[in-house]
Amino acid sequence: TLPFEKGSVPSRKYQGFWYPEGFLPGAMAIQQRFKARPDDLFLVSFPKSGTTWLKALVFATMTRKQYPLARHPLLSLNPHDCVAYIEERFAIGQASKVEALPSPRILSTHMPYSLLQDSVAGSGCRIIYIARDPKDALVSFWHFTQKSSPKLNKIPFTEAFEAFCEGKFPFGPIWDHLLGWWRESLKRPEKVLFLKYEGLLEEPVANVKRLAEFVGCPFSEEEEEGGMVEEIVRLCSMESMKSLEVNKVRKHGPIYQFANSSFFRKGVKGDWRNHMSPEMARRLDVIIEEKLQGSGLTGWSSQ
Numbered sequence: 001t002l003p004f005e006k007g008s009v010p011s012r013k014y015q016g017f018w019y020p021e022g023f024l025p026g027a028m029a030i031q032q033r034f035k036a037r038p039d040d041l042f043l044v045s046f047p048k049s050g051t052t053w054l055k056a057l058v059f060a061t062m063t064r065k066q067y068p069l070a071r072h073p074l075l076s077l078n079p080h081d082c083v084a085y086i087e088e089r090f091a092i093g094q095a096s097k098v099e100a101l102p103s104p105r106i107l108s109t110h111m112p113y114s115l116l117q118d119s120v121a122g123s124g125c126r127i128i129y130i131a132r133d134p135k136d137a138l139v140s141f142w143h144f145t146q147k148s149s150p151k152l153n154k155i156p157f158t159e160a161f162e163a164f165c166e167g168k169f170p171f172g173p174i175w176d177h178l179l180g181w182w183r184e185s186l187k188r189p190e191k192v193l194f195l196k197y198e199g200l201l202e203e204p205v206a207n208v209k210r211l212a213e214f215v216g217c218p219f220s221e222e223e224e225e226g227g228m229v230e231e232i233v234r235l236c237s238m239e240s241m242k243s244l245e246v247n248k249v250r251k252h253g254p255i256y257q258f259a260n261s262s263f264f265r266k267g268v269k270g271d272w273r274n275h276m277s278p279e280m281a282r283r284l285d286v287i288i289e290e291k292l293q294g295s296g297l298t299g300w301s302s303q
């Protein structure tokens, strides 16, 4: 059992990754029998890396011709209700509902590459991976556990930190998660887009244009001149999402329940500074640098 999960929902180690028990049957079913369609789009992440934001941005971008932004479903639905989380759906017996979704499907997963590879191999589907500074993902997860149901064990941050450094973390180790998808994005850049949360924060407009091109629905000159990209960024921004009524009420997750509001906390880069000493940050940096060494994936050093 992982420290977060003492006396509550345990994770199990499956093919090198710690998978929360509620989702593991779903991940295994997907691995064994789910085949992606050529026009599927997968949004993939290690938890607390910007999944909710990416879901909102991609969904708004891809449905912009269907719904005027002023009356967009994202104003009354949480982003997680707009993009299906496939391990969860499969785990609760809704595989057929996922199969029945009309194309093009937008699906989300926390599966590491090694578990999803057979499902996507040869399909031609597209994948967007969002990565975040592991220090911030850890801090974000630690806060998130305070708000879950069934309750995850509330442990001191230092204990969470130790577990994270050892790779004993839900969906972890984070470095193997990052590496699997990073390498695939280098091999097949036309099909796997690797984004960073920090990049989205710094240049949201440029990145939304980039993802629109990647998914095959680039913004026209007219749309750009009319400020469409900026409007999408605004609709999906932390301030806008946080203030919506739907994101203040409870989410009824079928396995684990989280308040919709718990997906919107600070939304900044570097909140780890409020939780880690410089020594702790350096120690985690060294682990991450060593694990990612030679991959070309860098940029999260605390120095």
Ligand code: A3P
Pocket: 045, 046, 047, 048, 049, 050, 051, 052, 053, 136, 139, 140, 141, 143, 236, 237, 238, 239, 241, 263, 264, 265, 266, 267, 268, 271
């Ligand atoms: P913090 O806890 O650091 O604030 P995920 O969606 O993968 O669960 O990740 C949640 C993290 O993304 C949280 O980080 C959350 O605040 C942040 N987030 C959610 N929506 C966001 C948005 N629209 N813009 C920026 N960050 C957002």
